[in-house]
Amino acid sequence: MNAVPRVLIIGYGEMGHAMEHLLAGRCDLQVWTRRPVPGHEPVDLAVAVSRATVILYCIPVTPLADVAQRVLPALLPESISLSIAKGLDGQGRPAARVLHDVYAGAHDFGVLYGPMISEEIRAGRRAFAQLAGSKPAVSDVASQLFADTGLSLQTSPDMTGISWASVLKNVYAMLFGAADELGLGDNVRGYLVVGCMDEMRTLVATMGGKSASAQGLAGLGDLVTTATSEASHHHALGRLLVRKQLDNISGEGVHTLAMLDRYQLVDFSGYPLLQLVDGIIREPVDIGARLLATIDSSTGS
Template structure:
């Protein structure tokens, strides 16, 4: 199969490396100088410095050529959510496309499938998501993903493109649920990172703070928030119990490689948000999507208290201790 991956961040690079053993893969990056450096070094020094690029992986800064390469096979958009609309707009006629970006579009509050319905309603599109750190995929460590589209043929094409001995890909007909899981888990990971950061700080000071019980509560109630929003948007409830929901939530909320979890840990240390983002050096989608997630939920009448607390912390209305107290002080009610 001919596959074009548009975007040479960590995740796009990792999938391109994983697929090029069996397919003809072109990895496109906007900056010609970066492409020349990757070509010479055969690695992506900025995002995946420890993952060598096989010689079979082609690199390009020519967008037209990359689009033409993938037109008869599969085009994968691996940019941040902010660039999804513009990338969809340049897809050629007849293209089949999956995107990797997770989140709601700032300003419109739309998910990827909603943007695609506006921009390319005539094309088969979908999403590839699931619990995955790019470093592990590039290293060939076992990972499972979901290829989701309303077009069954495209969902199966995603399986054919990336399924291998080390990368298991399931198909799904519910891109809405898959996208909600991928978007909202980043916000929940910030909340869990805050709780874990407060626990670590309390341990160092010899006092009591949130423990592992609090982590379990946040993950479980975070999943409930994800389900409520997904159902309001028309998703299937079981999708949120699968890889793109619970699986991605657990990984992002507890994994040491999670940038969103790291944001929460640093907030609990008392760092301000600009300093945190500068230290990370990479995009933490939960920071940008949290206000949009909350606004979309409020427009649908969906209650999301954990999301609201994270937004209050990110926007400076609450400190991390106040956020935990606000969540634990909520009125008792039925779990469901």
């Protein structure tokens, strides 16, 4: 990437802000969102796409297919697209699969997953991610783009594996929030890390990835961050379930469980902790007793 990269950030939520913070002043940067952004000139999507060498999708995975379809006709042949969207869309697809289906081999793309809390990035703290691309050139471009920004990238050959690891960690993170709200202690948290990772490794492999990918930044690294940070939405959801504050129990992890069930992607009975999260969302009663019973059953106590 010898010329100054022309980057278009699509979406201006928490992560859109974070990417702007990292890249401002380092490239020719534009931001597009469905609604006007204070302090930014209005951007025509097709025009902005037609000049961008890098597209950064900072939107949820649910609208990703529709937005990517709008982007597709204007993409430069040499451009690459990167997505940080976690979760599953309405067809049960992670972001990598969505871009694979929409781009149909015509354009290169990649995904970025790992411990990247937006507030910490914008405060100048370090962040970390795994990057997997449709071709090696994607990793080269992304590595140059984020060099010396404070976002450290590791390349993974397993796009499917890191995608599913990032999807699943949001589901399991809710258990940690529930355990913390119940005051079950650090020992239970330690057990949950091991138990959740056992299930994640098997699930990642079942979905076509490599089980080891669950142990990288996109899986274990982001699970620890999401499951223990008070700034984490999914940790907070676990707390809200215990408090029976149920008016706004929504998020990528909740949607993921619904999609896994709708498309029968997983037999929940084979994964006790996954089944427990699904059960307490459907019926948030006696959460502490059910959590401890699941642990006792798994450990033979």
